[in-house]
Amino acid sequence: MVKITFQSVSAQKPEKDQDADKITIPQAHGRLVPPMxxxxxxxxxxxxxxxxxxxxxxxxxxxxxxxxxxxxxxxxIPEDSLFHCRVIYEDSVYAPLRGRQELEENVSIYLEENYEQISIPVPHFGGSDPADIVHDFQRGLTAYYDIALDKCYITELNTTAVMPPRSLWELLVNVKRGTYLPQTYIVQEEMVVTGRLRNMRQLGPFIHRLCFGKETYRLRRRNQRQRIERRETKKCHRIRHFENTFVVETIICDRF
Structure with missing residues (x-):
């Protein structure tokens, strides 16, 4: 008989070094610093x-x-602000045409924009040039475009001779039923050229549109003494227009 015996083997694993398994995290001033x-x-x-x-x-x-x-x-522009005017006036200033004369023009009145535009066709008789005129009451300026010369002239608005848009509109509405305006008279204003204008945008959109691409000059009014002494020494041209109860003849002369 064979006897088999078992012996218990007691094998103990070596203890791990606890300090070796520890992970040390660096600290800054006692606080954890997250990664940037x-x-x-x-x-x-x-x-x-x-x-x-x-x-x-x-x-x-x-x-x-x-x-x-x-x-x-x-x-x-509404139709009630468009006018075709024909006025009879007494000419006592231009010797070849003294007597009763007729002036014809088209008037456009812009009440909201506060300006007037006047178109004067070729007159039936000599002594005046065809022209387009803008009276800008907002900027206080008047522009004359002489169609015969193809030139523009700018001056300060003469409020004593030019009715504001509302007043002129009321005047023309009152006489719109008739073909002619009441007989009236003529007054003169004389201008002299003082220099050429280059910057047109300072004159506002209405005058800029009228004078764009044209030679443009500034005017000033001549006093009565200068009119008497120098009227015949320089070439002048005339524009007759109606924007009041009388006709105005604007005389534009070259610079002295």
């Missing part, structure tokens, strides 16, 4: 693009509003 994340760059290119688009949009919108208001809306 990389900062994303600021999208400067996108901001510049957005600002450029805003400026470009404003550059399109604002001029469009300006053009629509002053160049398109101003042309939409």
């Amino acid at each position: 994340k990389p900062r994303k760059p600021f999208p400067t290119g996108l901001c510049c693009l957005a600002i450029s688009l805003v400026i470009f949009t404003l550059g399109l919108v604002l001029p469009s509003i300006y053009i629509y208001r002053y160049y398109f809306m101003s042309q939409q």
Whole structure:
């Protein structure tokens, strides 16, 4: 008989070094410091693009509003503000044509914009040039475009000779039923050229539209003494127009 015996084997694992398994985390001043994340760059290119688009949009919108208001809306004048005038007046200043004369013109009155535009066709008799005239009461300026000379002349608005738009409109409405205006008289104003104008935009949109692309000169009124002494020394031309209860003859002379 064979006897088999088992012996218990007591094997103890060696104890691990506890200090070797510890993980040491560095501390700053007793606080944990989280790892720093990389900062994303600021999208400067996108901001510049957005600002450029805003400026470009404003550059399109604002001029469009300006053009629509002053160049398109101003042309939409109601029919009751358009007048074709023919006035009989007594000419006592121009010797070849003394006596009863007739002046014909077209008047457009813009009440909201506060200006008047007058178109004078070629007169039936000599002594006056055809012209287009703008009286801008907002800026206090008058522009004469002499069609025969193809030149523009700018001067201060003479409020004693030119009725404001509302008053002139009321005057023409009162006589619109008749073909002729009541017989009236003529007065003179004499101007002298003082120099050429280069910057047209300072004159406002209405005068700028009338004189754009034309030689433009500034005028000043001549006093009575200068009229007597120097009237015949320089070449002058005349524009006769009606914007009051009388006819005005504007005499424009070259610079002395």
